Amino acid sequence: MNIVLLGAPGAGKGTQAAIVSQRLGLPHIASGDLFRQALEEKSELGLLAKSYMEKGALVPDEITVQMILQRISASDCDSGCIFDGFPRTVGQAEALGKALTDQGKAIDKVIYIKVAEGELLKRLSGRWLCRKCQTPYHTVSSPPRVPGKCDKCGGDLYQRPDDTEETVKERLKVYFAQTTPLLDYYRRENKLAEVNGKLGIEAVAEQIINALEPGGRIE
Ligand code: AP5
Numbered sequence: 001m002n003i004v005l006l007g008a009p010g011a012g013k014g015t016q017a018a019i020v021s022q023r024l025g026l027p028h029i030a031s032g033d034l035f036r037q038a039l040e041e042k043s044e045l046g047l048l049a050k051s052y053m054e055k056g057a058l059v060p061d062e063i064t065v066q067m068i069l070q071r072i073s074a075s076d077c078d079s080g081c082i083f084d085g086f087p088r089t090v091g092q093a094e095a096l097g098k099a100l101t102d103q104g105k106a107i108d109k110v111i112y113i114k115v116a117e118g119e120l121l122k123r124l125s126g127r128w129l130c131r132k133c134q135t136p137y138h139t140v141s142s143p144p145r146v147p148g149k150c151d152k153c154g155g156d157l158y159q160r161p162d163d164t165e166e167t168v169k170e171r172l173k174v175y176f177a178q179t180t181p182l183l184d185y186y187r188r189e190n191k192l193a194e195v196n197g198k199l200g201i202e203a204v205a206e207q208i209i210n211a212l213e214p215g216g217r218i219e
Helices: 013-024 031-040 044-053 061-072 090-102 117-125 165-179 181-188 201-212
Strands: 002-006 028-030 081-084 109-114 127-130 136-138 192-196
Touching: 002 013, 002 181, 013 028, 013 081, 013 109, 013 201, 028 031, 028 061, 031 044, 031 061, 031 081, 044 061, 061 090, 090 181, 109 181, 109 201, 117 127, 117 165, 165 181, 181 192, 192 201
Parallel strands: 002 081, 002 109, 028 081, 109 192
Antiparallel strands: 127 136
């Protein structure tokens, strides 16, 4: 099963992808995490991506698509995967669709996690992430048991440099201009299911799991 989680910055894509990935036993493929990992390794890809990420802009499609297609060619994606943060433009969606069709596969469902803008700002300003395993925490809604340490692996928590107010506003602008057209794109393909992302983390996960059931809701 190939599943796409769509939503604005801070909508909870990473949080939900981790839950769904564990429940369905499918790998979690997060384009942002792959770029941040490349940056940590100081690779050419990472340094290139940095110049876009720090401004809140999208990394160009050809670079992003190549990185993702390479990642999903690994054997752990043979039975499918959960895409988080990809695709983000119609061009990326078309490239992914074509690559999957060539392998006799397809995107099975696209889950749109809908959250109001004011809530997104609150979520991103309070977010902390594990440097080792990328698990997200929030100072109010999901604090770690030990401040500054990841519950799962004990790694150090940090705040993303693109979670500043100014960059978040730019990321939201980019999302509305370049990513929201994907809602109609996947609606036309009869693959879009919308969930209410304002509810608590577990309640959102339940809506997603229900939408993924055979015959689950489609918009
Ligand atoms: P990326 O890393 O993908 O960031 P994003 O899409 O902006 O999304 P976020 O990771 O900020 O939010 P999320 O929806 O995953 O929320 P989370 O679960 O963490 O991209 C970063 C950059 O990389 C881009 O700007 C771009 O430059 C580049 N890039 C990446 N992909 C690209 C692509 N395809 N093409 C081109 N460029 C690309 O949750 C947020 C917070 O809320 C957390 O603290 C969490 O604990 C909390 N929370 C989650 N759910 C709930 C809930 N239900 N209730 C209360 N709190 C909640």
